[in-house]
Amino acid sequence: MNATFIAFDGTTTQVEVDEGESLMQAAITNDVNGIVGECGGSMMCATCHCYIDDAWLEAAGPRNDGEEDMLESATSEVRPQSRLSCQVKMNAELDGIVVRLPETQI
Ligand code: FES
Known part of the structure; x- marks a missing residue:
């Protein structure tokens, strides 16, 4: 499976993502600029903030409570x-x- 990250400057990077892997992990593994992921995925930093393209927004599901607070x-x-x-x-x-x-x- 794959995901495409579009940086603020328009740089586009397509990466392979394993089932169950987070988009943050995939971005870090592939040196995608624009994702920091300071807390390692424990919802303590908000440096992995991203905008899901409208076409996948529903499939990505709703934010959870802790996520809402951290955002x-x-x-x-x-x-x-x-x-x-x-x-x-x-x-x-x-x-x-x-x-x-x-x-x-x-
Ligand atoms: Fe997602 Fe820190 S890496 S909240």
Whole structure:
């Protein structure tokens, strides 16, 4: 399965993502600029903030409670498409997902 990250400057990176792997992990493994993932995926940092493309928004599911709280401390604007990428786990429905990255995470 794969995911495409589009950085704020328009740089597009397509990466392979295993089933169950988070978008944050996939971005870090592949040196995608624009995802920091400071806390390693434990929902303590909001430096993995991303915007899910509208076409995959429903399949990505709703934010969970802790995620909602943590997004409040995100540096960049929170939009309806905002998710913490460490909380979005790859599955067949999300294959090909397009994710945009905010201007800054810190
Ligand atoms: Fe820290 Fe996602 S990596 S909240």
